[in-house]
Amino acid sequence: MAKTFALVAAAASLIHSVTAQCTTAPNQTYDYIVIGSGAGGIPVADRLSEAGHSVLLLEKGPPSSGRWNGTMKPAWLEGTNLTRFDVPGLFNQIWRDSNGVACEDTGVMAGCVLGGGVAVNSALWWKPPTRDWDVNFPEGWKSADMKSSVDKVFQRIPGTDTPSQDGIRYNQEGFERISEGLDAAGFKQVKPNEQSEEKNMTYGHSTFFIENAERQGPLRTYLETAAARSQFSLWTNTMARRVVRTGGRATGVELQCRNGAGFNGTVNVTPGTGRVIVSAGTMGSAKVLFRSGIGPTDMLNVVKKSPIDNETMISEDQWINLPVGYNLNDHVGTDIQVAHPDIRFYDFYKAYNTPIQTDVDAYLANRTGMLTTVAPNLGPIIWTEVTPSDGRTRSIQWQARVEGRTNTSMTITQYLGTGSISRGRLDITPQLNTRVVTVPYLRNATDKEAVIMGIEHMRGVLNGVANLTWVTPTAEQNTTTFVNSIPAALASRNSNHWVGSCTIGPANDGTAVVDLDTKVYGMDNLFVVDASIFPGITTGNPSAAIVSVAEKAAARILALKGTESEDGDV
Structure with missing residues (x-):
């Protein structure tokens, strides 16, 4: 119990220190920058920091749960460390009042708070049957390949x-x-x-x-262990505008503060070895890639001609034509x-x-x-x-x-x-x-x-x-x-279980966006890890499958030699 309280205290201090005001990003580099704190981003950030790497996790929205300094709550929860996100009987309130919770830029319901979907959903938690992997996923991601990852997830989050x-x-x-x-x-x-x-x-x-x-899940397991590590940082109210890249090499992430808090400017990855992981959900990850010059030409032209990105869009000779947005x-x-x-x-x-x-x-x-x-x-x-x-x-x-x-x-x-x-x-x-x-x-x-x-x-x-x-x-x-x-x-x-906009596949043949290591085709150090890489929909609510994919992806990313450190060791 003492360990749990220590983790929570460290987490609260971490968030408070970085969301007090809108500031310019510090001149510090990170081995990994993870964009999005949902069912994909939180476990990936935890596993990468566990391996000894410096990790920055970005969330465009504010804190959610009271244990992470969230403040949205009804009057009867005042004086407690609970918010509307913590109490099971309040979970469905999002369909009556999503102000300050739902993303305003996705066209469908999505959670733009710390935790993303796993902060706002009904907390349904199903162990994926083997058919979900064997019907939907490519070789290397079949049920036999996923068993270890699924087991790890359910050891940490057994459900009730x-x-x-x-x-x-x-x-x-x-x-x-x-x-x-x-x-x-x-x-x-x-x-x-x-x-x-x-x-x-x-x-x-x-x-x-x-x-x-109370709501548990990745917010009370993976995020707590990550927050206890000195090499982990979390910035809320900080949106990733785009991945900054030169050709196939990502060098950092351009930021935009939100809600009068968070960070502006550009934060960079470790030169030569750093990586960026996009985990902003099926709608959000596609948007980040579009704004980074990755996707179908018609979509990239929309971004180029937009009143927001027309001056900052990467030049056409560096565009990467991939089927982002398809297979939804x-x-x-x-x-x-x-x-x-x-x-x-x-x-x-x-x-x-x-x-x-x-x-x-x-x-x-x-x-x-x-x-x-x-x-x-x-x-x-x-x-x-x-x-x-x-x-x-x-x-x-x-x-x-x-x-x-x-x-x-x-x-x-x-x-x-x-x-x-x-x-x-x-x-x-x-x-x-x-x-x-x-x-x-x-x-x-x-x-x-x-x-x-x-x-x-x-x-x-x-x-x-x-x-x-x-x-x-x-x-x-x-x-x-x-x-x-x-x-x-x-x-x-609409069931609001969106998957598939950045599909995983074994070949750069016009049907896939990321390879079997979840690396974006045409990029050296840019990955996507969330529901957007799913080739097909699951049997039931996909939260546990997303966390399982994140476990698997983290292992595969860490296993890629020659980029984690100067001598190639993981």
Whole structure:
């Protein structure tokens, strides 16, 4: 316990000292500069600093968790070291109030605070099944190659399906009613991360990276150990405008301070051996590369002609033409909704400003009660597989939550995952905002066929629950008609699990942005490590897979000889 407090104290001091005002970057070099403090950037920075290298981690947003000097919180958390990001019952508040939290330049929801997605998401934590690696990733990144990295991640962050410290799961009526239909239809209840390969005709309680009924994950593991090292530095409120490079050699990162804090100017890597790692997420990493003169020519011309970068854009003779922004993917989200008289809605949104006092008391005193429940009371989580007419199996994850049109409703989202074929594209505007220009939803006919097959099956399963009624689709509505009635658009299909804009691949053949060491093609010392390198979407929420990729990437980057030090030793 004393060690934990020491780590937290060191971390708080670290952030406070570098975010007090907007200042010019010091004349200091770093062996590694990591752009972005999400599920990719934090573990990479930790592993590189652990290996003895000087590491600077950049985050464009402010601190999030109270343990990192975050300040965004409701009144009832004043006087505690907790913020809105720490308390499970407040996680869903981002969909009601994302001011100062969400990125303003991505076109879709993304977290621009310390921790990125793992600071603002629902903390769902799934061990990736082997199929996610074997279907999606190239040789060298298959399940056998990833096992060691995945094991390391789950040793540090095992997750829990009982966040409350009294071991009670609260308001489980929704879980119980849905489970009745699943059991009758032959589904098997599993402990998801102990039986991670069982992803067909199974269900279980949601698993979260929560500890002591507070958000944990990379912010409470990898970042704490990194912050305890003298060779690690963290700058928040500091945006990376672009990677400064000469040809294929990155020499530093140009910065822009934000929120009246952070750093301006340019920070440089160690001459001859330093490296830059871009870990700004699927939207953010693409933007950094575009502004650095790396990407399709049409996008680089947009940046060149923009009112912001027209004078600082690298010259055209140094542009690197790579398919940045292509292969964009996300889970296809399709909501169905049912109602049952036993279901009870708990108003987690109201709990932000006007909570039930007994629930506040239980949480603050004992870390028990409804506010330990991840809003809006998720579960069960269900897995099925379907194989449409093309013979390619699709994995589906179903996420139920107690929320809907009435106080007795549950919404169940179907996530079409591993095996899906449809892809999209993101681009950049003259204002230098990224956006989804081609949505990746159901562009392939057999992907839509898979969605229809999955929903038709689930309708039959849930029809076995006594007193359950259908809200949408209605009981009389044809499944195909229902699916066709939902536009393949961001507003109706977005699951916000974006991957793929900087794809990994074994050859510079126009389909990949980074090689098997995550190094950008055409560059000597520039890497991308985050969800953007995923060739395809995962079965379920990808947080654990991203951290696993970061573990693997750090090992591969450190193994590259001849660049870590003068004599080439790691």
